[in-house]
Amino acid sequence: MDRDIDDLPKNEANHAALTPLWFLERAALVHPQRKSIVHGSEHYTWLQTYRRCRRLASALASRSIGLGKTVAVIAPNIPAMYEAHFGVPMAGAVVNCVNIRLNASTISFLLGHSSAAAVMVDQEFFTLAEDALKMLESKGNFKPPLLIVIGDKNCDPKSLNYALANGAIEYDKFLETGDPEFPWRPPKDEWQSIALGYTSGTTSSPKGVVLHHRGAYLMALSVALVWGMTEGAVYLWTLPMFHCNGWCYTWSLAALCGTSICLRQVTTKAVYSAISKQGVTHFCAAPVVLNNIVNAPKDQTILPLPRLVNVMTAGAAPPPSILTAMSQLGFRVTHTYGLSETYGPSTVCTWKPEWDSLPVETQAQLHARQGVRYIGLEGLDVVDTKTMAPVPADGKTIGEIVFRGNVVMKGYLKNPKANAEAFAGGWYHSGDLGVKHPDNYIQVKDRAKDIIISGGENISSVEVENVLYQHPIVLETSVVARADEQWGESPCAFVTLKPGTDTSNYKRLSEDIIKFCKAKMPAYWVPKSVVFGDLPKTATGKVQKHLLRAKAKEMGPVKKSRL
Incomplete structure (x- = not known):
């Protein structure tokens, strides 16, 4: 039997469960007075954010909301949404950030499926949550969750007053019931769940993606490393925090002691204004947002940019023409790809210096590929859908993109059938079809369900879209x-x-x-x-x-x- 060189055991001095919660404690220690969050006229420091998160954890724990419990958050990109990413798991509970554009029926399903013990909801979306809870109540076997409404002085006070009159406790009042020195404890096991997020469920009921502390820790560091983010980055929240926990940048920003600039509503004008007035260095956005930036009226832009602004894009294959246009405006775009099941983006089109001398059109085509695996991902391949054998790296043979490693979800909540299918053959099956190029960079060609089969020939809708985007109108x-x-x-x-x-x-x-x-x-x-x-x-x-x-x-x- 093979043996290590020693039989030294783990102990409290040399082993701890990985969790991104430690990042917040460190940020408060290293930069207690640095701005952590800016939301309009609201400003918080890292020390204040740490204390507020501990208050949240304490207030939840005092109401027996901890290990094995889920806290749903229905809110846009506001400070309370950020705080929930730390305060909820500090209590031992699981944070479930809910898409604010879902209808009441779907939200009702999510709250019931996850057995939400508490619901934190922004005042603007209180009636949506209320309607969802009424639907859940009508089905019986209903235990009303703790209802917390997040007030915002920039919103109509009527919605807040209505929420308070209908059984909700105001968020800041709720925090006042908690201890700012709450002695939170990290998870004993890093496999413990930290977050729950639901897929879109366009063809069936949404599936609950369960993430663990270990993966969140590793991905929070990976997303910073692959982007070259440095300590003190100023990050603009254009990407919804409810989407894959903000691609794990919620936790990364604490690790980097950076600053979050929150936007309740994302507009092109607001993006340029934040770049000009708030010193923004980084933001993430889907290609559709980049398209809006490229085509924005001149009176909404601030060009040339006051500094280099780094942009990360994912969510759909960006047309090469958009990538080129963004670069010409002065943005440095990093193209990534991933899924909710892989903690958000988990591959990156790593730019190679030798590409700098290539024609602009060739650069854009190379940049549009989905690339190679993140530092925190152990396995990425394109395989034959029947045999699971890797496809040749010829840039032509289409197969399914599969993942393996520590930044793959624990599984789908209460869904063994879906888990068996997702993890068949020892890989996570993305359902995306792609090719592997000779340099081992992968490229998504389509979702399996989006491939067009014409006369027996496969047509990539993405390829056709890329050509259409070149048309001037x-x-x-x-x-x-x-x-x-x-x-x-x-x-x-x-x-x-x-x-x-x-x-x-x-x-x-x-x-x-x-x-x-x-x-x-x-x-x-x-x-x-x-x-x-x-x-x-x-x-x-x-x-x-x-x-x-x-x-x-x-x-x-x-x-x-x-x-």
């Missing part, structure tokens, strides 16, 4: 399959036009876009139908392709050519 686009009498399926392009486009003749515009595509892609890739209008999106900026597929289905099949 296309602001946004999404491509889905539409039934086709001749080919089974053919691409259907949904297009949002840039402001100022002459829309007096949509037929002519459609013909022009199709002609443009014919000159730039294989004939069978060319969309046979073009639909103009706004694209439906999730709260994180992802286009809701299932709604577009439903619309394409309503349109009926493309008729067979009679030529």
